[in-house]
Amino acid sequence: MPEPHPVLPETLSQIRQIPASDRPLVVCDVDEVILHLIRPMEAYFADLGLVFMQRVYKLTGNIARRGENVPIAADEVRRHIHTFFDAFVHAQEVVQGAPQALRQLARNMDIILLTNLPGTHNRAARETLLKSADIDYPMITNSGPKGGAVAALSAGRQSPIVFIDDSTVNQASVHASLPTAKLIQFIADDSFRTAHLPADHIDLLSGDWAETTAFIEAIMAQSARDRD
Ligand SMILES: [Mg+2]
Structure with missing residues (x-):
């Protein structure tokens, strides 16, 4: 099992501003879960003459110039991702059913959004876009693996x-830092999800918010039975 990742100080200071609660918790990513990412990113790369080499879930080592079978350098990929976010973070499309699902789950659980967002000016744009889609929950920005942040967010909760x-x-990372967490790997893009083989610690692989909501409600019901 990998080493747990510590929470970054700038992430921890945001977590400390969230009021303490003992309610169960959904920690939810944004890109490719609430907002489409692969679809607009693929279109953006295509305009630059770049393509995914394989339908596998990775960027570095998997982006090539069209017609060439050699991946472009990691720092070039990183640069494109930053430019993409600066240009598109205002206009990413909402994944179907996400606002309704989160509203339903929020009746009995706290929802906290935990997003790795490149670029410095993108947080406000993202918050504005999410609020306009009726997705209004505390949002924490992080960089790197999320295990330490999720473990810190779980403190004191049922x-x-x-x-x-x-x-x-x-x-x-979350499996290593908080082994009791229930792990849902949500990939909105059908072709990437279909090509993905989940690790053994994943409890559900889904691209469907109705299925995800039903799965979480079943986990909630089981936890209630376990407490009785
Ligand atoms: Mg994501």
Whole structure:
């Protein structure tokens, strides 16, 4: 099992501003879970003459110039991702059913959004976009693997703690830092999800908010039975 990742100081200071609560918690990622990312990113890359080499869930080492079979350098990928976010963070489309699902879950659980957002000026744009879609929950910005942040957010709360994220790295990090967390790997893009083989610690692989909501409500019901 990988080493747990510590929470970054700038993430922890945001977590400390969230009022203490003993309610169960859904920690929910934004990109590819609440807002589409792969779809607009693929279109953005295509305009630059760049393509995904394989339908696998990774950027570095997997982006090439069209017609070439050599991945572009990691720092070039990083630069494109930053430019993409600066240009598109205002206009990402909401994943179908996400606002309704979160509203339903929020009746019995706290919802906290935990997003790794490149660029410095993008947080306000993202908050404005989410609020316009009726998604209004505390948002914490992080960088790097999310395990330490999720463990810190879980302090003092009843089970279950549910983590929803598309990233295999973040899922493994949360599994290492908080093994009791229920892990939902949500990948909105059909072709990337279909090509993905989830790790053994993943409790549900989904791209459907109705399925995800039903799964979390079943976990809530089981936790209530376990407490009785
Ligand atoms: Mg994501």
